[in-house]
Amino acid sequence: MRTKQKDLIRYIDGSLYCELAGIWIDPSKPVKRALITHAHFDHFTFGCEEYISTIETAILLRERVGDNIKIKTFDYGEEFKINGIKISFHPSGHILGSSQVKFIFAEEKWLISGDFKLQKDETCKQYEIVKTDYLISECTFGLPIFKWDETNKIANDISKWITNSPEKTSLLFCYSLGKAQRLLNEISQTNFKGNIYSHGSIYKMNNCYKELGIDMKDTIKIENKKKIDELKGSLILLPPSLSKGSYLKNFKNIQTAFASGWMSIRALRKRSGYDKGFAISDHADWDGILEVVKKSEAKNVFFHHGDTEALSKYLVEKESINVLFFGK
Amino acid sequence: MSLKKFSELFGDLDSINSTNNKIEVLKRYFLTNEPIDNSWAIYLLTGKSNKRFISGRYLKNLFSQIYEYPQWLIDTCYLKVGDSAEVITLLLKNKTTSRNKKLSNISLNELLSKTIPELSKLNEEQKNLQIKNIWETLPEDNHLIFNKILTGTFRVGVSIGLITKSISKLINIDEEIISHRLMGNFKPSIDSYEFLINKNINLEELNSKPFPFLLANNFEDKILKHSINDFQFEWKYDGIRMQLIKRSGNVSLWTRGQELVNESFPELVEKMSYTKDNFVLDGELLVWNFKKQIAFDFSFLQKRINRKSPTRSIQIKYPIIFIAYDLLEINGRDIREIKLENRRIELEKYFSKWQNETKNNITDIFRICDLIYPKDWSDVLTFKEKSRKNNTEGLIIKNKKSPYISGRKKGIWWKYKVDPMQLDAVLIYAKAGSGRRAGLYTDYSFALWKDQELIKFASAYSGLTNNEIKELDKWIRKNTIEKFGPVRSLKPEMVFEISFEKIQISKRHKSGIAVRFPRITKWRKDKKINAADSLENAYELMKKIS
Numbered sequence: 050m051r052t053k054q055k056d057l058i059r060y061i062d063g064s065l066y067c068e069l070a071g072i073w074i075d076p077s078k079p080v081k082r083a084l085i086t087h088a089h090f091d092h093f094t095f096g097c098e099e100y101i102s103t104i105e106t107a108i109l110l111r112e113r114v115g116d117n118i119k120i121k122t123f124d125y126g127e128e129f130k131i132n133g134i135k136i137s138f139h140p141s142g143h144i145l146g147s148s149q150v151k152f153i154f155a156e157e158k159w160l161i162s163g164d165f166k167l168q169k170d171e172t173c174k175q176y177e178i179v180k181t182d183y184l185i186s187e188c189t190f191g192l193p194i195f196k197w198d199e200t201n202k203i204a205n206d207i208s209k210w211i212t213n214s215p216e217k218t219s220l221l222f223c224y225s226l227g228k229a230q231r232l233l234n235e236i237s238q239t240n241f242k243g244n245i246y247s248h249g250s251i252y253k254m255n256n257c258y259k260e261l262g263i264d265m266k267d268t269i270k271i272e273n274k275k276k277i278d279e280l281k282g283s284l285i286l287l288p289p290s291l292s293k294g295s296y297l298k299n300f301k302n303i304q305t306a307f308a309s310g311w312m313s314i315r316a317l318r319k320r321s322g323y324d325k326g327f328a329i330s331d332h333a334d335w336d337g338i339l340e341v342v343k344k345s346e347a348k349n350v351f352f353h354h355g356d357t358e359a360l361s362k363y364l365v366e367k368e369s370i371n372v373l374f375f376g377k
Numbered sequence: 378m379s380l381k382k383f384s385e386l387f388g389d390l391d392s393i394n395s396t397n398n399k400i401e402v403l404k405r406y407f408l409t410n411e412p413i414d415n416s417w418a419i420y421l422l423t424g425k426s427n428k429r430f431i432s433g434r435y436l437k438n439l440f441s442q443i444y445e446y447p448q449w450l451i452d453t454c455y456l457k458v459g460d461s462a463e464v465i466t467l468l469l470k471n472k473t474t475s476r477n478k479k480l481s482n483i484s485l486n487e488l489l490s491k492t493i494p495e496l497s498k499l500n501e502e503q504k505n506l507q508i509k510n511i512w513e514t515l516p517e518d519n520h521l522i523f524n525k526i527l528t529g530t531f532r533v534g535v536s537i538g539l540i541t542k543s544i545s546k547l548i549n550i551d552e553e554i555i556s557h558r559l560m561g562n563f564k565p566s567i568d569s570y571e572f573l574i575n576k577n578i579n580l581e582e583l584n585s586k587p588f589p590f591l592l593a594n595n596f597e598d599k600i601l602k603h604s605i606n607d608f609q610f611e612w613k614y615d616g617i618r619m620q621l622i623k624r625s626g627n628v629s630l631w632t633r634g635q636e637l638v639n640e641s642f643p644e645l646v647e648k649m650s651y652t653k654d655n656f657v658l659d660g661e662l663l664v665w666n667f668k669k670q671i672a673f674d675f676s677f678l679q680k681r682i683n684r685k686s687p688t689r690s691i692q693i694k695y696p697i698i699f700i701a702y703d704l705l706e707i708n709g710r711d712i713r714e715i716k717l718e719n720r721r722i723e724l725e726k727y728f729s730k731w732q733n734e735t736k737n738n739i740t741d742i743f744r745i746c747d748l749i750y751p752k753d754w755s756d757v758l759t760f761k762e763k764s765r766k767n768n769t770e771g772l773i774i775k776n777k778k779s780p781y782i783s784g785r786k787k788g789i790w791w792k793y794k795v796d797p798m799q800l801d802a803v804l805i806y807a808k809a810g811s812g813r814r815a816g817l818y819t820d821y822s823f824a825l826w827k828d829q830e831l832i833k834f835a836s837a838y839s840g841l842t843n844n845e846i847k848e849l850d851k852w853i854r855k856n857t858i859e860k861f862g863p864v865r866s867l868k869p870e871m872v873f874e875i876s877f878e879k880i881q882i883s884k885r886h887k888s889g890i891a892v893r894f895p896r897i898t899k900w901r902k903d904k905k906i907n908a909a910d911s912l913e914n915a916y917e918l919m920k921k922i923s
Contacts, residue, residue, distance in 0.1 A: 192453065192454050192457060193446075193450065193454065193467075193468055193471050194454045194457065194458060194464060194467035194468060195467075196467070196470040196471045313467065314457065314458055314463075314467075314815070314816075315391070315458075315460070315463055316458065316459050316460070316812060316813050316814065316815035316816065317815075317816070318392075319813050320813065320843075324392055324393065324394060325392040326392075335471065336471065356453070356457075358453075359450060359453045362449070362450075363447070363450060366447065367447070
């Protein structure tokens with residue numbers, strides 16, 4: 050079954066669109082009115098006339114792209130109306146400020162999950178279960194091979210990885226917004242007590258988190274001319290974009306790792322070119338997606354991002370849930 | 378010592394790229410674990426045996442059956458992961474509900490000498506139950522090792538050379554000795570480990586073992602600067618490299634893969650036992666065409682390799698010959714240190730002696746390799762080009778002054794292979810790879826023109842760089858015509874240069890030809906598909922060489 054013209058939310062040119070409200074959700078091209086679920090760049094595009102987001106997302110976005118954008122902000126749970134459609138943001142647990150979006154029109158509830166996770170993360174609000182009729186869920190890791198370990202187990206593995214090689218400088222690559230702060234928070238609770246440095250892009254986001262009231266361990270901003278001896282045995286957080294190219298020449302005697310859900314698969318770990326991979330993700334794993342589908346009590350579910358076919362087929366076969374597909 | 382230590386070792390070796398660090402990790406493991414576990418670890422890491430107790434398919438079916446999991450879902454996961462043992466390991470993480478039994482803390486030794494061998498004695502139902510039981514009582518960290526050993530897919534980036542180095546560093550004994558101790562059948566036991574790390578060197582102890590093989594490097598231009606008289610030239614045979622050993626009157630045949638193959642070639646064992654001397658010879662085993670006095674194709678040899686105790690008629694149909702090219706030990710005297718030119722003199726001397734002393738003519742099964750005498754380096758090229766006609770792969774060039782040492786050392790032997798044959802072909806199918814290439818389309822099929830039709834003629838997996846693989850993978854996904862399971866048929870648009878070593882008639886293939894060792898040597902982005910080669914071109918190629 051495909052979405053019909055009359056559906057409240059439709060999928061057009063790779064983006065979700067609510068025609069009645071005139072709102073695009075995380076559009077990839079400039080539009081008049083864009084609702085932004087969180088401040089990652091793959092969910093944001095320049096040039097929209099007006100943006101709508103949570104307060105935290107707005108602050109993070111302004112820090113990243115400058116003040117020159119018009120954003121209307123709302124608190125979590127605060128309901129606002131556009132063309133008679135009731136809209137509200139709810140925590141999605143992905144990163145600070147990330148949200149699910151609920152639309153209600155004529156007694157019919159639609160929920161867009163946004164990017165979400167259920168796992169523990171002290172740097173953002175916990176995922177909130179929202180009941181809905183229609184659920185549009187991400188499924189980046191929609192295969193049962195994805196089953197995340199407890200966050201503190203991964204943090205301890207990272208701590209061990211650093212302390213087992215005291216002669217080395219440990220470079221941990223991770224997304225500069227969200228993942229970096231979550232890792233920082235977790236690692237500071239392990240046995241690793243050495244220095245932690247962050248790249249400028251991460252350092253900036255750490256400060257932003259602090260200003261928004263998140264308890265963050267202080268890190269040292271990494272300067273290009275740091276003495277090599279000083280860095281021995283310490284941890285440096287860097288964005289993945291620096292893993293290739295000449296940046297690494299600034300360091301000597303290093304070991305590298307990448308923190309991402311994809312690192313749970315050996316072939317991808319090997320192909321990634323990092324020495325080590327830590328499977329930690331800000332997206333839900335298979336069980337997480339199933340839990341949200343069930344607890345949302347949605348009668349109809351759509352999936353986007355990732356292996357939507359397998360998850361859809363599984364829900365239809367095993368759980369008798371009505372899975373719908375977006376028309377192209 | 379628990380299996381956990383070995384799982385950790387596997388994890389470490391898998392995530393370390395530097396050789397020195399790998400050696401350190403191995404040394405630490407050997408120092409902190411029991412000799413018997415060390416022995417098993419070496420056995421596994423050197424790939425001495427990769428016995429498959431059950432197939433990957435069986436493992437997946439079993440999981441599906443036990444946990445009522447749809448088979449198609451496991452197959453979908455497999456496409457992403459590329460390894461049955463790993464897929465099941467990852468899926469088991471999702472099955473924590475049954476994890477209430479007491480976890481067992483078994484050792485590597487127990488697992489390999491008891492648990493797994495006992496599995497193969499059970500009937501299918503008991504076996505399945507037992508595997509389920511092991512899954513549910515074994516700590517999660519050990520699942521991957523267990524599943525991999527079970528399916529015979531245990532592999533990690535460690536070479537036998539690396540193990541040799543680690544042990545050599547551990548006990549401060551020369552690598553050559555360790556390498557020699559590791560040759561032949563390695564049976565995991567406390568004794569075999571103690572023997573390996575014994576600090577006293579007793580040469581008698583190595584009596585039953587072949588010597589570590591000397592391997593050739595690829596031809597380098599820099600040797601052209603030297604006088605041609607510094608080198609010995611031989612044909613490069615395409616057979617099974619082997620050491621033919623006779624010590625204390627007993628003959629043994631050891632392949633380079635360190636397998637004892639006496640049973641496959643009894644006629645050679647028998648004939649050689651008539652000679653009076655004891656010796657170790659390095660050479661090549663071939664199926665020989667006595668009429669033309671050249672080797673038969675490798676495919677003939679395949680008829681003999683895996684057949685133990687071949688019948689008389691098989692022996693006549695596929696007559697073997699051992700061509701010796703080096704003498705390493707004679708009547709207990711190790712002569713590997715003396716120069717090749719002098720070893721050659723000894724080899725020739727003993728060959729004529731053996732010819733005279735045996736009543737049966739040994740030359741119908743044993744010979745020494747003929748030497749080639751090119752006048753100058755350009756003459757070497759002429760010889761090389763002849764090698765297709767006599768069914769050899771090219772030339773081997775050996776430094777006359779060199780000793781016989783182990784491994785692929787620089788400046789001793791070179792292989793100078795005949796240039797491959799090539800055809801430009803069109804990519805028509807792609808299949809997802811496995812292992813390291815899981816989730817990428819890396820297994821390709823190529824076609825040649827026959828009139829207006831493209832006919833598949835070869836499949837190839839290797840030759841593209843990682844970046845090219847990624848680029849092609851993207852193209853494949855966008856240009857798929859149809860999907861059949863893991864295979865996609867593609868829009869004919871991409872042309873590749875395919876190189877191969879041999880070409881022959883084959884009734885099994887639609888194209889009517891079969892090629893040996895096909896590989897991609899160039900992505901011909903400059904060529905349109907109508908410029909690709911035709912089957913006719915392939916037939917002409919075949920005519921030219923035979």
